[in-house]
Amino acid sequence: NAGVTQTPKFRVLKTGQSMTLLCAQDMNHEYMYWYRQDPGMGLRLIHYSVGEGTTAKGEVPDGYNVSRLKKQNFLLGLESAAPSQTSVYFCASTDDRLSGNTIYFGEGSWLTVV
Amino acid sequence: KNEVEQSPQNLTAQEGEFITINCSYSVGISALHWLQQHPGGGIVSLFMLSSGKKKHGRLIATINIQEKHSSLHITASHPRDSAVYICAVVKSYGGSQGNLIFGKGTKLSVKP
Numbered sequence: 001n002a003g004v005t006q007t008p009k010f011r012v013l014k015t016g017q018s019m020t021l022l023c024a025q026d027m028n029h030e031y032m033y034w035y036r037q038d039p040g041m042g043l044r045l046i047h048y049s050v051g052e053g054t055t056a057k058g059e060v061p062d063g064y065n066v067s068r069l070k071k072q073n074f075l076l077g078l079e080s081a082a083p084s085q086t087s088v089y090f091c092a093s094t095d096d097r098l099s100g101n102t103i104y105f106g107e108g109s110w111l112t113v114v
Numbered sequence: 115k116n117e118v119e120q121s122p123q124n125l126t127a128q129e130g131e132f133i134t135i136n137c138s139y140s141v142g143i144s145a146l147h148w149l150q151q152h153p154g155g156g157i158v159s160l161f162m163l164s165s166g167k168k169k170h171g172r173l174i175a176t177i178n179i180q181e182k183h184s185s186l187h188i189t190a191s192h193p194r195d196s197a198v199y200i201c202a203v204v205k206s207y208g209g210s211q212g213n214l215i216f217g218k219g220t221k222l223s224v225k226p
Contacts (some may be wrong), residue, residue, distance in 0.1 A: 033214075042200070042216030090157060102153070103147060103214070107156035 002026050006091050006106035011114045012083045021076040021109050023091030029104070031094045032074040033058075036064065036087040037108075043090065049074055081113045117141050120201050120217040127224050133188040135220045139199030140182065144206040148175050148186050151198040152220070158184070160199075191224045198222070 004025045013019055023032065030051050045058030045067040055066045063085060065077045074093075078085060080108040099112040121136045139148070148160040161168050161175040163184065168175050172191075177184040188195055201217040 040218065042116075042218045043202075044216075045214070092157075102159045102162055104159065105149075105157035 002091055004091055004104050004106040005011075006089070006109045007036065008038060008109060010110045011112070013078070014111060015081060015083060017081050019078050019081065019111075021078075021089055021091075021111075023074045023076070023093075023106060024072055025074075025091075025104070026068045026072065027092040027093065027095065028071070029093035029095045031096070033075045034064075034070065034074065035090045035092065036060065038087050046076065046089075049085065054099045078111075085111065086113045087111060093107065116218070117215050118201055118203055118217040120199075120220050122220060123218070123224070124221045127191050127222070129192060129224055129226050131191050131196075131224075133191050133222065133224075134199075134200050135186045135222070137147070137184045137186070137217055138182060139184075139201075139203045139215075141203065141215070143179075143182075143203040144205045145204040146177055146184050147185075147202040147204070148213070149200040149202060151200060153197070188222075192226050193224045196223050 007022045009060045034046040035047040037043050044060050046060055046064050047058050049055045049068040052071040055068055067075045092103050094101045094103045118139045127133050146166045147162050149157050150160050151157045163175055163177045170211040172189045198219040198221050200219045202214050205213040
């Protein structure tokens with residue numbers, strides 16, 4: 001049971017390039033989330049999904065797009081990377097409302113935009 | 115002002131010491147999560163609380179809803195407990211699933 005898997009783990013991008021981060025979970029969870037973690041700040045929600053085919057904006061959605069075509073996968077896209085998007089990205093999932101269940105995180109994806 | 119505040123920001127302890135990390139919040143919540151993040155690594159859920167107290171091994175988490183405060187205690191601390199401990203609250207408004215608010219974390223270092 002792999003839990004939540006993120007790929008890639010490390011990536012260096014040039015400004016203006018695009019890329020996609022993949023999050024996969026094997027726990028049949030309905031809810032999936034993408035967060036970014038920056039020094040001196042708490043984790044901030046980028047986008048989330050409450051089920052296959054649904055997505056919603058979080059606190060810091062600008063510059064990112066997401067898709068949830070399959071229940072087990074949640075993709076985070078950077079359309080035109082900017083240095084401000086240099087961060088550590090975490091995917092998470094839970095099988096019900098956050099107030100009733102454990103949240104599972106991936107190992108993180110370190111992204112540097114130069 | 116941040117909606118979730120943790121104290122202390124940094125904590126150094128000697129092996130064997132009893133450790134307390136505090137979390138205060140200013141919003142109505144339906145639950146609170148304590149998370150652990152090891153250096154360079156992923157984030158692991160330790161506890162999810164909506165009331166009272168939970169214990170798992172050497173870790174104890176308590177919450178006082180009226181005082182809007184939670185504590186994470188580590189008994190008989192060990193160097194492997196060195197990590198960042200993060201408090202996160204689930205705001206109790208509406209039906210949004212995106213309403214998890216994180217503290218900035220407490221960095222714990224336990225010396226042998």
